[in-house]
Amino acid sequence: MTAATASAARADDPLAIDVHGLVKSFDGKVVVDDFSLAIPEGKIFGFLGPNGSGKTTTLRMLCGLLTPDSGEGTCLGLDLRDEAPLIKRQTGYMTQKFSLYEDLTIKENLDFVARLYEMDRRTERVEESLKHLGLYARRDQQTGTLSGGWKQRLALAACTLHEPRLLLLDEPTAGVDPNARREFWDEIHALAETGITVLVSTHYMDEAERCHEIVYLAYGKLLAKGTIANIIDNTALYTWRANGKNADRLASKLRGCDGVEMAVAFGADLHVSGTDEAALEAAIAPYRHEEGIEWFRHKPTLEDVFIHLTAGSKDNFS
Amino acid sequence: MKRPFSITRLSAMLLKEFNHMRRDRTTMGMMVVIPLMQLILFGFAINTDPKALPTAIYSADTSEYTRDFTAALVNTGYFHIVKETRSQEHLDEMLTRGQVQFAIFIPENFTRRLIKGERPQILVEADATDPVATGSAISALNAIKPRVMTRDLKGITMANPPAPPAFDVVVHRRYNPENITQYNIVPGLMGVVLTMTLVMITGLAVTRERERGTMENLLAMPVRPMEVMLGKILPYVLVGYIQATIILMAAAFLFRVPVEGSLTMLSGATILFMIANLGVGFTFSTVAQNQLQAVQMTFFFFLPSVLLSGFMFPFRGMPVWAQAIGEILPLTHFLRIARGILLKGSHFADIQADLLALVAFVIVSTGIAMARYRQTLD
Structure with a gap:
């Protein structure tokens, strides 16, 4: 099929993600097959594809949670295989399922993350983040009691607390109402303005339209890549x-x-x-x-x- | 930048774990209630040397001698005569139905034959389905038999003394001369409670993260396996220590178990034993897919520990293969250490071998846990 190539990376842009031929299979079933992708820094890339197409697996390989069977590449200029711990320090990964501790309070969760990243000015940073989120007054509330939209925003705050250069978001807005989705995307654009690279998987077409470029994956294979106009033009439909x-x-x-x-x-x-x-x-x-x-x-x-x-x-x- | 160990990250893990504990009141309550409940059950309810066992007696011959025999029986403390019957059938029936543990039959002409020196017999039937329950009573019975008759007969027929009994059974119980079950059970109970709760709690603490999806988030952050493991184990060492203290206090003040040896040494051994168990729990958590499996695996480990360590049944009574399995289990060694220090006043040299076994177990169990712990989701 048409893996539209003539769009993305101009050679002079530094690449946040540059991977080639990633393959991952579970129990003999190939989930991601020969996946290559180059994302320049500061761009928002949308990651689309049907359920089970291997989006989550790819994101997990990029942040070092899974080891690719074959293929290589770099994230933030660091080797995917040998320097995974260093990639982790500069990457924020937001899981599909809410994965902060529901029995801990909002503040305790953020504080935990800040400590794990050994951040300086921990108390201030956590406080700033709470204020920015608008959750300062509710900081001692257990996160399990938050609504879906708030959980997503908190999760985003938690995975950006350590000021990562790369954000990997796995269906961050699934099950969130349109208003909260819009605010979430405004936040993502604000982050991208500061130079953060974002790769975000989604099923929503309106969200795909808010990305600089999109990557389309189905059945483990990359099928299309580029701007929306590009992809539409390149598909002779x-x-x-x-x-x-x-x-x-x-x-x-x-x-x-x-x-x-x-x-x-x-x-x-x-x-x-x-x-x-x-x-x-x-x-x-x-x-x-x-x-x-x-x-x-x-x-x-x-x-x-x-x-x-x-x-x-x-x-x-x- | 790529440091293999960081105090800050460990403190993050520890703090988080303590926060979990604070919120999970039920589990923490259980951690305190379980040792207390076990103590009360084992300490007050379980007795391997039961006294005042129900006894029925059919005396077909009544005389001073038979009355004296009966009185001597009751005086041992083991027999409590609940029924004096007048028929052999009724006697049998009560034993069969389990209404009594012992049925005693004194035949006709017992007194006459006794005076004649014909060595008459008294039939004592014991319900031996539970040998533990009857064992002590029977040995007490054997001990009074020659004594009673000799004394009585001496006073009346000096001319015709019966043949003196060929032997007497001497039961000499060292370290626990009164054979008080609590002395044996309570120190052992400390090990049993720690085994059960600590293996389970670490197993749950890690699988819970996997089940709730928080493990994925944790792995995506720069925390090292050693920090995760210590973060999961150390808080529970503290919990285990509280449990051990509760049991020791109860042992000393409630059950008056003697504390012959050094409590400091016992503390050290207890910490080692706790780490051994926490290592097992952590290893289980690297295998178990969910919390239910972690609990099942805990019982898989707990049962042989209780059965083969010498806690419930005498270690020396087991076949060689079972003893070999028992030697691997940390509880076996801890029991020897705890009973040794508390009851015998053992010194370091006496428990050295068992301490070494515990150290070996800690190294192996935490080693397996570390090797099995995955930093990825592969």
Whole structure:
């Protein structure tokens, strides 16, 4: 498939992440296969892909929690294999599941992290962080009692307390309401402005749009990489949009027709996509002049592209 | 920058662990209640030298001699006559039903045959399903038999004394002459309580982190295996020390167990023994996937410890293979040390070998724990 290459790293940028050919398998099942990625410093990269595509495994390899079976590379200029403890000191990793101590208070958790990183001005830093979070008044509350949104913000504060240069966030906003997500992303952008590099996995398309570039992984393989516009352009996908009375009902009729790779209903809208422009047009021709339905040529959305990429990769996989 | 050990990081771990303890009132409560409960159960309820066992008697012949025999029985303290019956069947029935531990039958013409010097017999049937329960009583019975009859007969028929008994059973119990069970149980109990609670608590403390997902976060931070292990073990040494103190205080003041030897030496040995157990717990936690498995593994270790260490059953009574397993267990050595120091007043030279065994166990168990502890999630 098209692993779009011509986008990311200009040669003069220092790279925060530069890894080649990472492979990891569990019990003989390859979870990440030949993964290569270069991320320049100070960028926010979105990490997308279906469940079980190997995003978490990749993040864990990058922060030294898992040892790759093969492949090599550097994080922050430090060797992935030999200098993992040094990488850990300058990396903040936020796990998918809330992994601070729920029976400890907010302050105790931050204090624990500060001590583990042997930070100077510990008390002040913890206090600053609490104030910045807006949790200073609730600092003696046990973290288990916080709401999902607050937990995520606290977890982010905990993994940025030691001023890391690289942030690896594993689905940080899963199950968080839109408002809290927006604030969370504002925070991430604020961090990136200070020069921190961020690699964040997500399932949300709107979040992908807030990243400088995205990386798309499916079934352990990197399928696409670049800016959103880049990825859409590089994927030779043609989409027609039908809009009107019962347009969405056509989805089941079109599915499986020659030239139609997917037909997806979005409310009253219908998106029909395929890689062969002529065949696609032929397929929709019988419905082009149906009463009350208007057809438009449509630039595929990121979601269209991802569904297409995932479907294609699944075929290759089986 | 890449230091293998940092006091700051260790103190972070210790502080965190103490905070966990503070919040987990139930577990900490258990740590104090378990030794107290065990003490009360073992100290007050369990007695391997039971007295006043229910006894039924059927005396088909009543005379001064038989009454005197009965009185002597009761005076040993082991027999408590709950029933005097008039039929052999009833006697059997009571024994079979477990209503009595002993059934005593004095045959007809006992007195006449005794005076004639015909050495009549008294039948004592014991319910020996629990040999521990009857053992002491039977030896007490053997001891009174010749004494009673000799004295009685001397006073009446000097002319015709019965043949003196060929031998007498002398039971000489050293270190615990009164055979007080608590003397044996209470020092041992200290080891048993520490084994159970400490192996389990460290096992849980580490697997809990894995189960709750906090281990992933911990591993992503720059903390070294040695710091994690010490951070998990040291707080519980303190907890174990409190438990040991509770038991020792109870031993000395509640059960009046003699404290013959040096308490300082006992403290040192106890700390060593605690670290041995905490090492086992930590090793288990590197194998167990969840807290339930950690508890199961604790019992896997606890049962042989209790059964084969000499706590419950005499060590010398076990077959060689079982003794060999017992020698590996830290509890076996700790029991010898604790009983030695408390009851015999052992000196360092006396317990040296057992201390060495404990040191060896600590090295092996913590070594395995360190080797098995993974700094990654692989």
